[in-house]
Amino acid sequence: MTTTxxxxxxxxxxxxxxxxxxxxxxxxxAPMAARFFExxxxxxxxxxxxxxxxxxxxxxxxxxxxxQDSTPELRADDVAAILDxxxxxxxxxxxxxxxxxxxxxxxxxxPARVRTLVAHEPPSVELLPDAAEQRAAIDDIIETFHxxxxxxxxxxxxxxxxxxxxxxxxxxxxxxxxxxxxxADNVRFFAHEMRGTTRYVPDVAALTAGPAxxxxxxxxxxxxxxxxxxxxTLADLLGAxxxxxxxxxxxxxxxxxxxxxxxxxxxxxx
Numbered sequence: 706m707t708t709t710x711x712x713x714x715x716x717x718x719x720x721x722x723x724x725x726x727x728x729x730x731x732x733x734x735a736p737m738a739a740r741f742f743e744x745x746x747x748x749x750x751x752x753x754x755x756x757x758x759x760x761x762x763x764x765x766x767x768x769x770x771x772x773q774d775s776t777p778e779l780r781a782d783d784v785a786a787i788l789d790x791x792x793x794x795x796x797x798x799x800x801x802x803x804x805x806x807x808x809x810x811x812x813x814x815x816p817a818r819v820r821t822l823v824a825h826e827p828p829s830v831e832l833l834p835d836a837a838e839q840r841a842a843i844d845d846i847i848e849t850f851h852x853x854x855x856x857x858x859x860x861x862x863x864x865x866x867x868x869x870x871x872x873x874x875x876x877x878x879x880x881x882x883x884x885x886x887x888x889a890d891n892v893r894f895f896a897h898e899m900r901g902t903t904r905y906v907p908d909v910a911a912l913t914a915g916p917a918x919x920x921x922x923x924x925x926x927x928x929x930x931x932x933x934x935x936x937x938t939l940a941d942l943l944g945a946x947x948x949x950x951x952x953x954x955x956x957x958x959x960x961x962x963x964x965x966x967x968x969x970x971x972x973x974x975x
Contacts, residue, residue: 714786716773720765721758721787725750729796730972731787732757732957735780735803735902736894738764738886744961752969756796758787760807762893764886775898777803777810777905785815794818797972799922801825801957802932803902812919813911821972825922826932826954828866829939831906839865839931843903850895855888858895867930868954909942920971923947924956 707724722739724746730753732742739757746755759766760780762773784807788796797820800808805827812819830839842865850858863869883891912919921940927933932954940947950967951960 712787712790714783717761717766717768719758719783721756723756725753725755727753729754729793731796731798733800733804733807735760735807736763736890736898745957745965748961748965763890774901776901777806780807781810781814784811785818788818795820797821799823799825799968802828806902806905809907812917813908816917819917821918823920823922823971826924826936828903828932829907829935830903832938833934847895847900855891855895907939913943919943921947922950924953925949925951926953930954
């Protein structure tokens, strides 16, 4: 059984879902909405109370000011507010892509609220030796969006990230025939989220200070993606090898059962 709830937070009204029983586990993306995590949530709900949500400005989480930019810090505070609403002191967290960056900000800002964070392929390009080049490429994608629209921007995004056009793991959503909501969420991503997410610099000192345990996840098929490089770099800075998950950047979409099994082992400390 899935329960849908809403929560007023500064500047927004968040929609989130709760399913299952057991220890609290939050699954989150950015800009990916809760619906993208439904297969994985279903695979885990037999052993966990699984919480998913639409990040602020995405899908049914509505902003007071539609022009407000989304930052990892704002999204982290939203997650802490959801934990408050649930009456939970702490949770395990899986964040993927921009959701992994949200998770990194959550640990830095609210360390006691996280037991284990699995940061699956965060696009933390500021950690790379060629950060200036990557920053310029991201700025070009955003400028292309404003000048030519999201189709042209999406093509540049896919190429910069290392995806083939047929891949389904891109953080802006899978290609194909998008719904009106997909199109609106893509606008949010390019215009108000992409720059803030990729500019975020993880606080390595805070991430290693505890009490939260931080694990970097990486896709078995992600070699060649930009987020493979960022994940390996972050894992090196944290002093632990990344954990391999099935599939690529969107492995939880294509292999929810297998992805869930690996996640359960990580959360158990195996």
